[in-house]
């Protein structure tokens with residue numbers, strides 16, 4: 427692989443930029459691989475990269491459409507590790523540390539920007555909960571800073587701090603190491619680096635069935651023929667239930683939509699990520715200058731990738747309530763991704779009841795931040811057959827044993843998160 | 844947005860309704876634990892036809908059984924919920 431660098435760019439420029447080559451190959455699928463990964467999103471590609479880097483195995487990534495065209499390329503790119511439950515903290519902090527070195531690791535600028543992830547508190551009880559979470563995070567060695575109302579006002583001067591504010595602001599909690607990254611670059615960077623290590627990335631290749639004999643998986647059927655493998659990993663996000671269904675499995679997953687919205691680009695006005703303890707709306711500004719907005723999921727089962735319009739009004743209303751200046755902007759685009767909402771809000775990283783068939787899914791509306799860590803642990807699982815210690819709390823049987831990982835504490839209803 | 848034809852109110856926008864749960868997850872209070880775990884915590888989650896319990900929450904408040912396609916969004920039927928159905 428030719429390295430990307432400022433020098434290479436300069437030299438290429440002098441030669442009229444004729445030096446560019448495709449960033450990865452497009453090989454024909456072979457008859458057999460040690461490991462097949464179904465799904466060419468960030469998680470599948472990160473898994474392939476760490477597999478090829480840390481283990482001597484042949485790997486193929488099979489992607490139904492194009493790389494990163496699923497939730498990886500549709501998300502609002504917030505990266506942070508400041509969850510409340512210890513199992514999330516451990517996995518997401520491992521991930522955040524990988525994010526911090528990712529551009530160098532991949533020789534690809536993923537534009538990881540640690541601009542801070544701020545949670546607003548709107549009441550005394552919000553502030554109590556934020557303080558409690560912050561204490562728990564600091565005990566776990568993760569950065570968290572409680573902020574006064576004045577400090578929040580200084581950090582984000584455009585927030586409505588008046589006494590008539592729709593969402594009065596009492597203070598906040600910030601993770602300064604949190605921030606955003608360029609979603610497409612994450613998929614492309616992992617793909618390019620994995621390809622350079624010999625991973626076959628095969629697009630336009632939909633998995634349509636599994637070869638299973640004697641309770642073990644031995645390969646997959648695809649739109650481009652049958653392929654054998656010793657181990658298979660399902661990493662298909664919103665399609666987890668459907669693909670697992672092809673192997674006769676039922677998951678604790680309901681597929682719902684999450685939407686995102688962007689405004690026209692403007693000069694820098696918000697240089698941190700704004701979230702809230704009580705309102706679902708979250709706001710950041712992309713490097714292009716667009717204001718990126720998200721909110722509640724659509725809360726009913728659908729694979730359609732078409733969001734309900736009522737959410738546009740709701741999210742815009744909340745965003746303008748927090749930052750009134752946003753009312754001047756035109757909304758340019760909205761879109762939706764099919765998220766794999768689980769029955770406790772946590773991911774599922776485990777071997778399925780079918781031997782050698784593994785799954786990493788159920789990341790709901792929050793798995794972009796986990797891309798690196800999720801790929802890291804799943805690579806080890808697919809190489810050795812054993813679930814990585816950081817992933818063990820996210821087992822399939824936790825719903826039967828009662829060891830739920832319910833960060834939001836809302837019970838078995840995916841549409842109430 | 845779905846247009847849902849409530850049998851009691853007529854066609855209304857999805858904004859008036861809440862999805863509650865897939866019909867397959869509705870269980871009696873006395874089901875054995877294994878069945879309870881299976882029914883409460885797993886879903887067929889079909890990419891296709893789906894039978895669901897909804898509520899006309901911002902309308903007549905009736906519970907409704909809706910049969911719907913999860914890709915095309917075509918609604919095959921809407922009926923007032925009968926607990927034994």
Ligand SMILES: Cc1cc2nc3c(=O)[nH]c(=O)nc-3n(C[C@H](O)[C@H](O)[C@H](O)COP(=O)(O)OP(=O)(O)OC[C@H]3O[C@@H](n4cnc5c(N)ncnc54)[C@H](O)[C@@H]3O)c2cc1C
Pocket residue numbers: 464465466467468469470488489490491492493494495496497498499500501502503504505631632633634661662663664665669684685686720761762763764765789790791792793794795796
């Ligand atoms: C609008 C929106 C906003 C979000 N915001 C955030 C955020 O701010 N922060 C955060 O941490 N998370 C966020 N998320 C969640 C995050 O995007 C996902 O959890 C994460 O990107 C999932 O990555 P993935 O690689 O598992 O899935 P995907 O990127 O969806 O990749 C799965 C791939 O599998 C492929 N596939 C499916 N079926 C098959 C098949 N049969 N054969 C072959 N391939 C198949 C798909 O085409 C797809 O490319 C958001 C999600 C959405 C939708």
Ligand SMILES: [Zn+2]
Pocket residue numbers: 849850851852853899902903904905
């Ligand atoms: Zn009605």
